[in-house]
Amino acid sequence: MTVQTVIETRVKGLTFATIPAGEGLAKALAMPRGDIIDLISDSKLKGRGGAGFPTGLKWNLAAAEKRTPKYLICNADEGEPGTFKDRVILTDYADLVIEGMTIGARAIGAALGLIYLRAEYAYLKPHLEEVIEARRGQGLLGKNIGGVDGFDFDVVVGLGAGAYVCGEETALIESLEGFRGEPRNRPPFPVVSGFLHRPSVINNVETLAWVACILAKGAEWFKSSGTATSTGRKLFSISGDCARPGVYEFPFGITIAELLEEVGGENAKAVQVGGASGRCVPRSAFSRRIAFEDVPTGGSIIVIGPGRDMLEVAHNLLEFFVDESCGQCTPCRLGNAKLLEGVEMLMEGTCTSEYLHDLRALCNTMQVASKCGLGQTSSVAFCSILDSFGDEILGHAGRVR
Ligand SMILES: Cc1cc2nc3c(=O)[nH]c(=O)nc-3n(C[C@H](O)[C@H](O)[C@H](O)COP(=O)(O)O)c2cc1C
Numbered sequence: 001m002t003v004q005t006v007i008e009t010r011v012k013g014l015t016f017a018t019i020p021a022g023e024g025l026a027k028a029l030a031m032p033r034g035d036i037i038d039l040i041s042d043s044k045l046k047g048r049g050g051a052g053f054p055t056g057l058k059w060n061l062a063a064a065e066k067r068t069p070k071y072l073i074c075n076a077d078e079g080e081p082g083t084f085k086d087r088v089i090l091t092d093y094a095d096l097v098i099e100g101m102t103i104g105a106r107a108i109g110a111a112l113g114l115i116y117l118r119a120e121y122a123y124l125k126p127h128l129e130e131v132i133e134a135r136r137g138q139g140l141l142g143k144n145i146g147g148v149d150g151f152d153f154d155v156v157v158g159l160g161a162g163a164y165v166c167g168e169e170t171a172l173i174e175s176l177e178g179f180r181g182e183p184r185n186r187p188p189f190p191v192v193s194g195f196l197h198r199p200s201v202i203n204n205v206e207t208l209a210w211v212a213c214i215l216a217k218g219a220e221w222f223k224s225s226g227t228a229t230s231t232g233r234k235l236f237s238i239s240g241d242c243a244r245p246g247v248y249e250f251p252f253g254i255t256i257a258e259l260l261e262e263v264g265g266e267n268a269k270a271v272q273v274g275g276a277s278g279r280c281v282p283r284s285a286f287s288r289r290i291a292f293e294d295v296p297t298g299g300s301i302i303v304i305g306p307g308r309d310m311l312e313v314a315h316n317l318l319e320f321f322v323d324e325s326c327g328q329c330t331p332c333r334l335g336n337a338k339l340l341e342g343v344e345m346l347m348e349g350t351c352t353s354e355y356l357h358d359l360r361a362l363c364n365t366m367q368v369a370s371k372c373g374l375g376q377t378s379s380v381a382f383c384s385i386l387d388s389f390g391d392e393i394l395g396h397a398g399r400v401r
Pocket residue numbers: 046047048049050051052053055075076077078079080164165166167168169170202203204205207208372373374
């Protein structure tokens with residue numbers, strides 16, 4: 001069975017399929033702008049792009065800005081290793097995403113929406129443009145949307161630059177403006193000074209689709225699943241050593257063990273939760289819950305089977321970061337290369353325990369001193385592998401001098 005077939009068979013039954021088209025936007029257009037944001041805040045929706053920032057709070061900050069024009073950007077870069085749920089959403093539920101963008105634009109007062117589409121998803125651009133054109137024809141984009149005088153909003157699609165760091169919101173903005181995709185200093189945050197140095201909201205594809213659902217079905221409906229802190233349901237991209245990989249929807253709060261049972265990964269030795277920048281959770285911790293307050297994730301779950309060498313896993317992840325560091329700041333540019341070199345020394349048996357200690361200190365430095373989320377999180381997997389698989393790694397004869 002090809003990966004594509006697997007994905008198609010696992011996405012059936014998503015909540016998105018049950019939401020009547022246009023209901024969320026129709027309700028939003030009948031509400032004062034502030035009430036739309038209050039509803040999203042009340043739902044406790046947190047961003048599905050990884051960091052889990054409260055969507056209502058982000059919108060409130062942008063709405064409070066006086067400078068115009070404002071922009072609403074849909075982050076469809078989906079570069080985190082092991083993530084492919086946004087591709088499925090854009091393929092099957094593009095209308096819902098653009099409806100969510102339109103609701104967001106109404107709430108914050110944005111004039112233009114931009115979809116930053118991962119370069120490898122270029123084949124989806126014509127599809128998205130067709131959906132956008134059809135919505136213009138239905139009066140759901142363009143001037144006086146839905147017959148509301150003065151509500152003008154349109155959406156365009158821009159292609160990504162093929163770099164992981166361009167998913168980081170400020171690098172994304174640089175890239176959208178036609179510059180090299182390198183993160184900016186924050187503050188100012190994009191809600192104050194984003195695209196073209198104007199107030200901008202950046203939201204993940206899935207976040208925007210849930211916005212349309214919440215407007216249609218209400219905050220209580222959304223909060224009826226998930227945990228008190230991590231409300232609602234979430235899409236997961238599940239890959240690796242399991243019998244049934246694919247895109248799944250589960251409520252926040254599901255334990256890792258329960259999730260593995262669903263996907264046929266019960267034998268796993270570990271799970272990499274949150275992609276390359278996430279943490280490696282060992283079998284002994286499979287009772288932990290997937291939630292922002294326990295084990296957070298933007299949706300990438302990579303199952304690691306019993307036969308895997310954990311040093312090989314760490315090597316693979318660090319090679320990715322050495323390639324993808326934009327090189328702007330030293331802790332990330334040199335730190336990832338040093339960690340990779342350390343893993344290679346461990347493999348060759350030339351790493352001393354003192355040097356391993358220094359590498360751990362380097363991880364801390366990278367986490368506090370790197371400029372953006374890439375360098376701040378790239379050592380997390382290495383540290384968690386050392387913490388949980390120290391015996392396997394250090395027990396190999398000759399690995400530590
Ligand atoms: C290196 C890096 C890559 C990122 N890649 C993505 C991405 O591909 N998609 C995404 O939605 N967020 C990504 N993010 C998070 C974004 O910066 C931002 O927090 C997110 O788009 C906000 O949307 P949300 O609040 O709806 O989650 C990335 C962050 C970092 C540091």
